[in-house]
Amino acid sequence: MTATASVLAPDRGGALRPRGSRVRWTFTDALTMTWRNLVGYTRVPEAIFFSSVQPIMFVLLFRYVFAGAIQVPGPGGYVDYMMPGIFVQTVAFGSVATAIGLSEDLQKGLIERFRALPMARSAVLAGRTTADLVRNVLVVCLMTGVGYLVGFRVTTDVFSFLAGALVLLLFGYALSWGFATIGLSAPTSETAQLMSFPLLFPLTFASSAFVPVASMPGWLQAFALHQPLSLAVNAARSLMVGGPYHNPGSVWQSVAWSVGIFAVLSPLAVWRYRRTA
C-alpha cells in the first residue's frame, strides 16, 4: 500500500465546506440517517421476521382464544373490534425498537462519531424515528392482510381506512420520540427494552384496544377512557369500522394528543441527546 497524497491532502481552503441553509441540512441529514437505519433493518432480516411474528401471534390469540369471552356491540363481531386495537398495539410496541436502536448506537460508540460530524443535532433522532415510522407503515400493511385472513373487514371506505391508519401511525411516531429518551438514558439496549414495557403494558391493556372499557372497574375506567392509546384506538375504530364505533370527536382528540406528545417529548429527547456523552 502506498499513501497517495492526492487522496490524503486536506481541504485547507474550505472548498468542500458545506453550503446551503441550516434548514436544508436538518432535512437532508435526517434523510441520510433514515436511509442508514432502513438499510440496517434490511441487513438483519431475522429481526424483521420475528418482529412481525409477535403481532401475528396477538391477532391469533385474540381472534381465537379470547374472542368468545368478550362481548362487543358491533355487527362485525370481535374481529372488527380488535383489529384497530391490534394496529395501535403494534405501532406502540414498535416504538420500543426506537429505544433499542438508539441505545445500541450509543453503546457501539456510533453516536460519538455523529457528534463530531457537522450534521444537524436532531438528525440521529429524526432518522431513527422516521425509519421506525416507515417500518410501522409496512407492519400495518402486513397486519391488514393478516386481519383479512382471519375475517376482519373494513366497513367504512378505503379513504376512511387510510385516514385511520394515518391517525394511528402519527400516534406511533409521537410515541417513538418518547421512547428515544429512554433509549438514550438506558445503560444497555436490554435495559432500554425492560424499561419500556412497564410503560407500554398499562397503556396497551388498560385501554379500549381489546375489551370495552365499560367492563373494567370504575377507577380503571377513568384512566382507560382518557389515556392517549385508547383515543388512538377509538379514532382508528371509528374510521375503519364505524357503525356503533363512529366517534369523530376521538379522531381530533387523538391527533391533538399525538401532536402534544410530540411537542413535549421531542425537545426532551433532543435535550437528552445533547447531554449524552
Next chain:
Amino acid sequence: MADGTAILAEGLVKQFGRRSKGAVRALDGVSLRVAEGTILGLLGPNGAGKTTAVRILSTILAPDGGHASILGHDVVAEADVVRQLIGLAGQFATVDENLTGHENLRMVGRLSHLPASVARARADELLGQFGLADAAARPLKTYSGGMRRRLDVAAALVGRPPVLFLDEPTTGLDPQSRQDLWQVIETLVATGSTVLLTTQYLEEADRLADRVAVVDQGHVIAEGTPAELKAGLGRTVVEVTLPDAEAARRAAGVLGEAVGRTPVTDGAVVELTTEDGPRLGAEVLRALDHHQITVAGMALREPSLDDVFLSLTGHRTGADEAEPAP
C-alpha cells in the same frame, strides 16, 4: 490562523461522576498547543486522560473548566464550525455494523455535507487507499478488527478535514498495517494536515510525532520533541533482578554509590538508564559482586514508555484506573 496554531487547549478540566460519590478527575488542567502542519503525540497509559482530551477537542464532550480552540474556533461556542474542520478516528472502531464499507464512508460524506457524487468518489478512493477496495461491498460484520480500524481512519478523512484526531489508531493492528498507517499519517502531515495522535507506544510517538506530550492522571507531566524526552532518559536500560525486594534495596544503595547514578527500584528489580549499556552493565555486575549481592537476572533493553513513566512519575503505567466508558 495568524499564529499558525491548529489546536490549542488551555487548562482543560473534566470531572466524571458526582463529587459526593468520589468523582474522577480525568483531566486536571491540561494545556496543549499544536502548530499547523505538525503532529503532536499524546503519550500515556490507559486512563491517563488522553481520550477525554480528544473528546473535548472534538466537541463530543464539554469541559468543566478551561477552554480549547481549533484553528481559532472555540470548541464549545463555535462547535458547529469546529466540526467542519476536524476528523476523528476513535479508540473503538465506530462504524455501522449493518452497512458495507462503502455505505459507511458515503454516510459520513453525506453527513459532512459533501454532494452525493463527491461522497461516492471519496468513498471509492479512500477504500482504495486503505486496501479495502475488495471489501467495499461487504457488510462490516465480515471485516476483521484491523480492517475496521482502517475503515474508521478512512471515515475520519472523508471530508478532507485540516485537523485530525487519531485516538490510538494502531492499537490492535498487525505490524504491516501499522507500518502502512504510519505512512498514511506521514503523508497527511506532509500535505498540510495537523494531527493529534494518542498512543501508548513510545516507538510510535518517536517515529511520527514532531512533539510529544506525556500525560499521566489528568496532567501533562512532560512535553518536548521525542529527542528531548529521550535525552533525559538515556539510550539503554540496565535491568537487574534480585532474589527479593530486600536485596534490591541493598543493591540500589550499593549501585548509587558505585556507579554514580540513582537507580529506580521496583519490587525485586533495579533499573538504571545510560548511554552506554554494556559498560554500565559490566560496572553493575562488578559492584554487586564486590558486595557479594547475588543477582537473579540481568537485561539490557531499549527504554519503553514504562521507563519514561517510571523516570517521570516514579510509578509504572497500567496501575491506573480505567478511563470512564463513553
